[in-house]
Amino acid sequence: MSHSVKSFIKLTSFELERISKVFFGLIGFTLISNLIGYIFPILRFNQDIEEYMISQNISVEMAHDALGPFSFDRVLNSGWIAFPIVIGVTSIGLYALFTWYREWFGKNTFAYRLFMLPVPRTQVFFSKLVTIYIGIYSLIAVQMLSVFGGYQLTNWLIADAVMDPNPLISLIHSNFLFAYLFPVDTGLYFTINLIGLTGILVVFTIILLERSYALKGFGLGLMYAGFVIVLGILPHFIGEFAGNRYLLFYSELMIITYILLALASIGSIIWSRHLINRKITI
Amino acid sequence: MIEVNNIYKSFGKKKVLNGVSFTAVKGEITCLVGVNGVGKTTILNAIMNLTPLKKGSILIDGKPLSVDSYNHIAFIPDAAIMLPNMTVQEAMDFMKDYYKTWNGNRAKEIVKFFRLNPSDRISNLSKGNQAKVNLLMGLALDVEYILMDEPFSGIDIFTREQITEVFSSRLVEDRGVLITTHEIQDIEHLIDRVILLDNGVVYKDFNAEDMRETEGKSVVDVMREVYNG
């Protein structure tokens, strides 16, 4: 293995170690919250049935018929599932800032050490990026496994006769959050991930601009972010400008958007590389 | 040789370095002297490519700084720079992981010399001992040049004595040492060359021993002339 590959792996595992507390905390929080989310609606359902039975003085089967089957959708739509996802996304977003600023404003100025390592500084940049991505996808994977596990658990706790027969996949398909998180719709999944990647790279660029040119750099960074956003939505107005809404097929429109976002990502990397190598101030 | 050629640097409207040039050579201890805010730290940061310059160039053994240069030149800043939750041993292991010039035996020697305990957590160390850890990280590298920023600031007198001893020891033997300080009296006898900075330029650049021999002036005498006259 070449020296630089080795140092990149070392740097990345070092960064992972530093994120690990936050990361395992998020996983723990997700799993506990989800577990509550799996069990609580079932207890509630059983309680409802029982109360209905008593109040109407009817049999279990009649109560089931009257109240309808138990759908896993209830679980998926509960706050116990959505809340940890929102927390996870927010934490990862904040970590994208924290991963840089901690080097300057921590108790000790680790930025000195990091930028004096005999490895290309772009490796520091990419190790932080890869660490964030490992964090994101691991959290998504945990969430996915948790949902499958939760579905099994529900099946086990609820009698077959009372369980909504809709398969899990179709429930996930129709769920607002999971449509973005899980690769159920390839096109949408790709779009979301490309937007995410571009977003994080732009945030990194803004941070490095701020670290290089202070407040002026931050202003410049915001302008750059605005420019990238305009770039991303511009293709969708081409038709409007041309006076013909049907000028392009939707797929063509998306390809143009993808190309522009990819260019913004590459541009951000090139600019960041220049800043981190030549302009940054410790 | 470290060559600083006509460098300029401003912070906002404030011009800090206004065409500074000097050299620091192997086997000598060169001391950048000047009052606070004169840009001494900025010069060291610029040599290590930790801050961009407006103009001018810096060469190390004839070459501009590159990634490989960090294997030839070490910088010991005036701030703790390893992670506070690392132990001294972990900090050494970190260095060993990335620097092919890390010299484990010398590191052990320095740990003993400074009476550091490898299992101590950096955040639990006194300011003086944190400064020693910083020195350890730089001195244990087999590099040709060592830069130190204010190695004596804010530490107790005993630590100061120990650090002073470093300068006449094998630890810096044959290396080029460039240090900044605003309190020179303790190390007057230890340095070869003095570079006095004032108003963003090199006001005087002289060999301390030659100054004593030809003009009968101590380094402090020369400084007094510059800053009071």
Next chain:
Amino acid sequence: MALIFNKRDPIYMQVMHHFRRLIVSGELKPGEEMPSRRQLANQMKINPNTVQRAYSEMEEQRLIYTEANTPSKVTEDPDIVKQLKKEWLDQALTHFVSAIDPVDISLDELMTMIEEKLANRKKGN
């Protein structure tokens, strides 16, 4: 070897002075090994290049000599030591004479005083 250095005289000359004294007094014997340059710099807390300069100068004056790959040694030439002692006394006397110059005193009186001082010094020892 705690030497207090004067800040305005070249350190290498002060180091040489120190060794001349040791040789004149016989504390450093002919042929005795000198401390290594690094060792001395570390002991005296001075710059190793300064020690190097003092040693080179002393070599030039043949007060010490260095053979390849061995530590420097004090000269074994009795003439040089004799010459050194002579110079040392000469310098001391020059100082002395110029120091007492303002005082009007006869040689006999002076001799008595010197004898007294020397006797006191020996007692002190």
